Amino acid sequence: MPTPRRLFQLGFLVLILVGVFVVEGNAERWCPFGGVETMYAWFIGGNSLCATGITNLFAFGAILLSLVLLRRAFCSHACPIGTVSEWTNDLARRWGWKPKRVPRGLDAVLSLLKYAGLVVIVWLTWVAAELIFRGFCPAYALLGRHGEDITMWAYVVGGGTVLLSLFVTLPFCRWLCPLAAVMNPISRFGLVRVTRDESSCVSCGKCARACPMGIPVDEAPVVTQARCTACGTCVDACPTHAGQPTLALRTAGRRRRLVPSAVVAGVLLLLFAGAVLGSMLLPIPSFRWSRGELPENATVLELSVGDLNCRGRATMFRYFLTRDDDLEVVGPLRLHAWPAPDRGRVEISYDPDLTDPETIHMALTMPYYDYDIGMMRMSPFGIEGYDPLGLGGD
Amino acid sequence: MSPMKRLSSAASIVALVLVVAAPVARAEGAPAPGAAHYAQGEALLKQGQVDEAAKFFLAAARAAPKNQAYVQRALVLRRIQGLRRFVAKNELSKRWVTSARSLHLFYVQSGLGPLAVELDTVAHQRMQNATSATWLAEAYLEAGQNVEATNLLATYSGQSPRLAAYHALALARLGRPEDARRVGQRAVVAEDADPATLFDVARLSAALGENEKALALLRTSFERTPAAALPLAKGRARASSDLASLAALPSFAEVLRTQSKVKQTCRGGSSCSSCPNRGGCGK
Structure with a gap:
């Protein structure tokens, strides 16, 4: 039985693909990173950048809200790059290839790349008034309908991400995604967290090994790392489920209410629907x-x-x-x-x-x-x- | 398979190929819809019959509405008709000057010297300044009215290097090279001279036999011409009788390959990838 998250991933990817390749809609209009890129131009000059519009700002707004509520659940549920990368890794596992564990030190250093990338991208975008990252974006390579704006680099980054995903979990999401660099500082304060009941934990380490983001889940009672995508893979990997689960997604604070994965998916769905509705009700010109x-x-x-x-x-x-x-x-x-x-x-x-x-x-x-x-x-x-x-x- | 059946199969294939190929061959031989009207329009325009030419361009566009060249030509001629009506009916105003300038440039660039003279004579009567003198001088030179040009420029040639160049050019065409050189000394181009002035001084230099100088000026003129207008400028250089002495030089062909160095302002495009203003869209 597929989990609500898997169903969400599948449904969202199908929705995007149908929207782009059947209805011939423009996925770029809904790119949340487009919202990041256009923000400066929109708030300073009142006009959106390049091919972006108010929809990008609504999409980015929905993601900001989702970060506050659900941390980086967008990455594990909706992002097409995350979905393709994760499924590629699953496929490799089915073929019997075990994912390589990247040493923590190297992982930490590689993670800094996305911050450096974000600074360069935002600076160049604001200076040049053009969507610089579009030429390198693997999502645009997938959803840009092979338009003339897509450079070879986008296919190289996209193809490289898929290839690397055969051996390492979520390489682009962990090390290169500029949107992740924007999300991380906010995600740290997200309402939903993976919590571990130390009294029932058998310290088997399966949760840490299962985490696609390389978080040492077994080392602290609450996962506070900003890169947690609330995917629940660690929860599913935990062998102790009798009575109260040892590992679970819970709200922060004293009460620590359980948050079922269906609720995460449902809230995300509501936020995205809200973004679409909002852009329709508030048709602010670009x-x-x-x-x-x-x-x-x-x-x-x-x-x-x-x-x-x-x-x-x-x-x-x-x-x-x-x-x-x-x-x-x-x-x-x-x-x-x-x-x-x-x-x-x-x-x-x-x-x-x-x-x-x-x-x-x-x-x-x-x-x-x-x-x-x-x-x-x-x-x-x-x-x-x-x-x-x-x-x-x- | 029997020989008869093989023959029959081969005949069927040949027949099929003929059936498929025949309409293609017919289509290749037949004139494209609207082509005759378009050619007629161009011929009439060369004779200065703007209204008649417009009718034929419109007929060409109606015959082949998907042909962008026909549609655009029809639109341009419709625009020119509108400008002609406006200029004829209205008094001097900022809009009148803008409209007259558009019309003047169209006439000059289309080689319609007599029409340009007609328009610019009225414009100069109304405006009486260096700008209108420049238009009229350019029109006279385009129409080959060199005597009229020298008469006009005797008053105005000191007002700008371009006017001095026109004056000298007219004198050179009239077979007065010494006078042309003397007047041409005033045609000193500034460091930041515009491409039109550079082009005109290049024409003068070529007319005076100063080929190296003419080529250098022409190259700078092309470099300072926006990329979108470069084909037009190069076309004018090829067609100019004043530059005819350069045409045989190998360096002339090289100059005609000069690329624009102008950073263009953004006026839109379907894609950033081929935009000449890449990176400057929001400015």
């Missing part, structure tokens, strides 16, 4: 810009725009909206954009006494002379329901 004071009778023009898929495109959209030739859209303006793969959405607020939707449509779709480059720049945007040449096609 790109915002305004000019002048809008009058009380300001009108909002909502458009579905083809090829409005990232911040760069939103900037270009603004460039056409603020053109200064005969198609100039005069008066105060406010642009809210939600770039999305294939087709984004915008809301343009304007003064109806000074301009009209036809002018806005023309400004956005007709070529514009770009003096910086000295040539006519074609608009890449196709507005749903607007056909400037009357061609009748899409």
Whole structure:
């Protein structure tokens, strides 16, 4: 009988794969690390970075909450890299390959890599205003639909993770994952902990040997290590289950209530559902810009725009909206954009006494002379329901 | 298998291949939809018949709406028609100047000298400044009206190196190399000169037989031209009669391979991987 965690892993991976490869959704929009990368740009400038949006911030928010409640349960339940890595290691065990135990000293040194990586990634991302890690991310290699942004390095890191997982448990999660570096300082204070009843413990050491993160579970009554993912593998490995379990997930504090693994999975599910619902109820634009004071009778023009898929495109959209030739859209303006793969959405607020939707449509779709480059720049945007040449096609 | 059956099988295969290949062969031989309209549009545009050309480009786009080249050409011509209407109907204003400038650049880059002269004469009457003089001088040179250019630039050529270069170029074309050299001395390009000025001074240098200087200026001009506009600039260099003396030189071909060194500002893209502004998107 599969455990609730295994069912969660399977269900979540299937959901992601179907979402990406069948529905052709964009997993990048929900990447929690994208939330980390875009945070600075979003809070300082009010606009998201590159192809990220408010959904990334909601996903990261859900993970922050899950850390406070369930420590790094996200890693052991939902992260596709964790799932693939763990299943690969399981497969190796079935083939009779025993995982190598990494010496503690080496493990500790290797664990520092992710912190160094995080500093470099965040710094480069904020300086370059581009999702630097995307080119190396094994999750993007898996879920990026082999897009042109995926570099060979992402496949190398992804392939290396799978290969290494045959011999070592969760190598990427332990040593390289930059999201883990963000999570660890918060995870340390998580509500749920693995606790050990020393009176009934037979000190067999099976729990420590089973821990995929290499935590010496048998050495302290409470696992306080930040890297604990609340996976429950140590609990399952413990041979003493008579009456009160020796090893169990419990809440911190005096009462130390038992936390069944189904509850962990259920809470995670609620948090992720909350993130999805939150992003739907609070559709905060990824790109915002305004000019002048809008009058009380300001009108909002909502458009579905083809090829409005990232911040760069939103900037270009603004460039056409603020053109200064005969198609100039005069008066105060406010642009809210939600770039999305294939087709984004915008809301343009304007003064109806000074301009009209036809002018806005023309400004956005007709070529514009770009003096910086000295040539006519074609608009890449196709507005749903607007056909400037009357061609009748899409 | 009997010989008859083998023959029959072979005949079936040949027939099948013919059935499959015939439409392909027909398709390869047939003109692409809209191609004739497109070619007609280009021919009319070369003659300066903008409105007629626009009709043919639109017909080409309607015949092949998936052909981006046709659609874009139709859109550009629609835009040019709009600009022409606006410039003709409106008085001098900031928008008028911007629109006239767009139209001027289109005419010059498309080799439509007479139309450019017509537009820029009106623009210069209204604006009466070095900018409008530059437009008109450029138009005169494009149209081969060198006498008119020298008359105009006698007043304005001291106002910028570019105007001095135009003046000298017009004089050189009129067979007055000494005057051209004298006026051309004012065409001193600054360290940070824009690519258009560099290009024009390169034309002057080539017209005066200073090939090495012309090539060096041309190279710097290309280096300072944004990557997106480089094909257009190189096309103009290839087509320029003033640079014809360079065309036979091996170093000219080398200069035409010059890459842009301009860091572009972000105006979007479907992917960061091929973005020329990689790393500067949020700035």
